[in-house]
Amino acid sequence: MGQLLQFFELGEQTWHGDQRKAEEAWRTMNLIRAFEEKCIELYKQGLMGGSLHSYIGQEAVATGVCMNLNTDDYITISYRGRGQAIAKGADPYKLFAEMLGRKDGYCKGKGGPMHIACRELGILGANGIVGAGIPIAVGAALTAKNKKTGQIALTFFGDGATNQGAFHEALNLAAVLKLPVVFVCENNLYAEMTPIKHSTLNEDLAERGAAYRIPSIVVDGNDVRAVHEATKTAVDRARSGEGPTLIEAKTYRLVGHMFGDPETYRTKEEVAEWRQKEPIKRFRQVCLDEKLLDEDRLDEIQNQIYKEIDTVAKRAMEADQPGMEEIFTDVY
Amino acid sequence: MSTKRVITYAEAINEALREEMKADPNVILLGEDIGAYGGVFKVTKGLLDEFGSDRVIDTPISETGFTGAGIGAAMTGMKPVVEIMWVDFTLVAMDQILNQAAKMTYMSGGQTKVPLVIRTQGGGGRGNAAQHSQSLETMFAHVPGLKVVVPSTPYDAKGLLKSSIREECPVIFIEHKMLYNQKGEVPSEEYFIPLGQADIKREGKDVTIVSLSRMVHFCLDAARELQNEGIEAEVIDLRTLVPLDLELVKKSVQKTHRLVIVHEATRSYGWGAEVAARIQEEAFDELDAPVLRVGAEDVPIPYNLNLEKEMLPQVRDIVDAARNALYLSV
Numbered sequence: 001m002g003q004l005l006q007f008f009e010l011g012e013q014t015w016h017g018d019q020r021k022a023e024e025a026w027r028t029m030n031l032i033r034a035f036e037e038k039c040i041e042l043y044k045q046g047l048m049g050g051s052l053h054s055y056i057g058q059e060a061v062a063t064g065v066c067m068n069l070n071t072d073d074y075i076t077i078s079y080r081g082r083g084q085a086i087a088k089g090a091d092p093y094k095l096f097a098e099m100l101g102r103k104d105g106y107c108k109g110k111g112g113p114m115h116i117a118c119r120e121l122g123i124l125g126a127n128g129i130v131g132a133g134i135p136i137a138v139g140a141a142l143t144a145k146n147k148k149t150g151q152i153a154l155t156f157f158g159d160g161a162t163n164q165g166a167f168h169e170a171l172n173l174a175a176v177l178k179l180p181v182v183f184v185c186e187n188n189l190y191a192e193m194t195p196i197k198h199s200t201l202n203e204d205l206a207e208r209g210a211a212y213r214i215p216s217i218v219v220d221g222n223d224v225r226a227v228h229e230a231t232k233t234a235v236d237r238a239r240s241g242e243g244p245t246l247i248e249a250k251t252y253r254l255v256g257h258m259f260g261d262p263e264t265y266r267t268k269e270e271v272a273e274w275r276q277k278e279p280i281k282r283f284r285q286v287c288l289d290e291k292l293l294d295e296d297r298l299d300e301i302q303n304q305i306y307k308e309i310d311t312v313a314k315r316a317m318e319a320d321q322p323g324m325e326e327i328f329t330d331v332y
Numbered sequence: 333m334s335t336k337r338v339i340t341y342a343e344a345i346n347e348a349l350r351e352e353m354k355a356d357p358n359v360i361l362l363g364e365d366i367g368a369y370g371g372v373f374k375v376t377k378g379l380l381d382e383f384g385s386d387r388v389i390d391t392p393i394s395e396t397g398f399t400g401a402g403i404g405a406a407m408t409g410m411k412p413v414v415e416i417m418w419v420d421f422t423l424v425a426m427d428q429i430l431n432q433a434a435k436m437t438y439m440s441g442g443q444t445k446v447p448l449v450i451r452t453q454g455g456g457g458r459g460n461a462a463q464h465s466q467s468l469e470t471m472f473a474h475v476p477g478l479k480v481v482v483p484s485t486p487y488d489a490k491g492l493l494k495s496s497i498r499e500e501c502p503v504i505f506i507e508h509k510m511l512y513n514q515k516g517e518v519p520s521e522e523y524f525i526p527l528g529q530a531d532i533k534r535e536g537k538d539v540t541i542v543s544l545s546r547m548v549h550f551c552l553d554a555a556r557e558l559q560n561e562g563i564e565a566e567v568i569d570l571r572t573l574v575p576l577d578l579e580l581v582k583k584s585v586q587k588t589h590r591l592v593i594v595h596e597a598t599r600s601y602g603w604g605a606e607v608a609a610r611i612q613e614e615a616f617d618e619l620d621a622p623v624l625r626v627g628a629e630d631v632p633i634p635y636n637l638n639l640e641k642e643m644l645p646q647v648r649d650i651v652d653a654a655r656n657a658l659y660l661s662v
Binding site for chain 1: 387396406412431432442443444479500
């Protein structure tokens with residue numbers, strides 16, 4: 001068990017002088033944040049149906065993980081899944097259009113926020129059922145292994161999902177069949193409205209991977225470099241036929257489970273404390289300390305992204321509604 | 333000219349799997365004890381030796397896990413045939429079947445297809461009690477996005493399974509445990525039976541009896557008894573619940589003006605209610621008598637063979653219902 005469970009420590013030389021990586025990470029994290037903030041704005045205006053589950057605060061996980069993936073690698077994601085979709089290369093316009101239920105959306109407006117999918121980018125689908133995408137990713141890995149394509153599958157899920165049977169069954173199956181799959185648990189400390197420590201006695205959820213003899217790594221999920229490096233090991237293992245890895249990225253959801261959540265289960269002080277440790281703020285400091293990007297460049301990229309998000313959101317708001325004939329298409 | 337051969341229902345299904353695996357390297361099998369053991373009903377016998385363990389995959393006992401894996405594999409280019417040993421066990425994997433497989437194509441706006449077959453077996457008749465004897469086809473038929481096949485003969489099972497594997501959507505293929513050893517004619521030449529075509533198993537002019545799976549044989553026995561009384565029953569085997577070939581039923585009702593629906597599933601809320609409703613909506617004027625249903629009693633299935641037999645529909649119940657539909661005294 002000891003060797004199977006590792007606590008990732010960032011090497012001093014990580015990304016040293018690598019401005020290209022720093023810029024990519026900075027851009028993606030900000031794109032996710034700007035997108036999610038705009039979604040809250042649109043939601044408040046009553047332009048979206050259902051519930052909105054924001055990814056704000058967890059940007060380093062999606063970003064660091066997906067920097068290791070190829071376009072044709074498969075991912076499955078949860079209902080808190082726009083961050084990972086953006087990190088995998090999704091077009092913000094098509095994402096906004098889907099959020100607003102429009103014809104130009106990835107799913108023609110028929111999936112919505114909880115079911116983002118994009119075949120071309122290997123995004124097999126976000127899932128409204130906690131943990132349900134995990135065995136599906138295992139199946140995608142089975143295809144990759146069977147067809148010897150060199151692709152891998154990776155699945156994002158939250159801490160709460162590790163109490164679902166689907167999680168355990170999928171891990172065991174992937175371990176036994178030695179499949180090229182990476183399990184990424186984004187532990188944001190709350191399973192919906194319940195602190196994970198109230199429903200799970202394991203301090204480190206990665207222990208559950210080790211229990212199935214899957215090498216498992218605990219990583220600081222608010223440090224994009226650490227996430228990137230830890231996941232790289234896992235992705236390399238999968239791609240070289242050595243089987244699955246589980247990553248537990250410890251992070252924090254800075255907003256409620258869904259928009260409107262009164263967050264009675266945690267204190268304002270706790271949230272404020274995590275705001276100091278949030279990934280975008282932290283990475284800005286890293287860029288400055290390590291002289292990866294200067295203040296001007298960081299601001300320039302950030303401003304440009306916020307402007308771009310404004311523009312595409314407006315365009316999406318003007319997009320057509322799907323035709324009524326869409327009710328009856330794509331059933332079988 | 334087709335060669336006449338007689339094989340069992342289990343052998344016919346085995347042949348369909350073998351032929352489709354030969355025809356398409358993307359067809360793989362997943363399930364419990366399907367490899368070296370050949371399946372608990374020996375349906376997958378010999379396939380591991382022929383196709384290897386990459387294509388005939390023995391899974392842990394985890395229906396959610398391997399059904400989900402089948403879905404993921406189907407979404408990415410494979411054509412998995414997942415065996416769930418008993419239809420009762422599909423209930424363990426219902427999220428994957430009903431929330432995932434059935435909805436993936438729609439939720440993705442048509443981007444994703446799920447060419448998956450879930451083979452399973454149901455039905456009572458051999459004292460397997462409440463958790464190993466159910467007829468659950470209606471549950472799957474009730475959720476849009478799944479096709480549902482419930483074959484009654486070796487010939488139908490083979491032709492329908494081959495078509496199911498070539499569908500682009502999830503298909504629930506429910507065999508009957510009491511039919512595996514039943515023999516029937518199956519040509520050695522390749523053939524397919526399209527989904528959504530009911531079959532007249534016996535022609536008649538006096539009363540239409542609609543059924544599927546094992547109950548078709550009970551209906552044919554009932555029809556023979558009725559014939560002795562001068563009543564000519566037409567027996568229609570729906571073969572697939574989704575798509576439903578209501579047209580053939582309507583056509584028959586236009587001839588007989590009387591309809592009896594027979595299913596092994598419990599009577600209340602069964603598919604018989606759907607067929608009855610549709611017939612009264614679309615062919616009310618053709619009916620000379622109320623549509624009657626024969627189904628299992630609305631109780632869990634008892635272990636004791638006498639009790640089980642009593643609660644499941646029997647030939648006598650079908651004969652009585654047909655006579656009732658003709659206003660003959662029972």
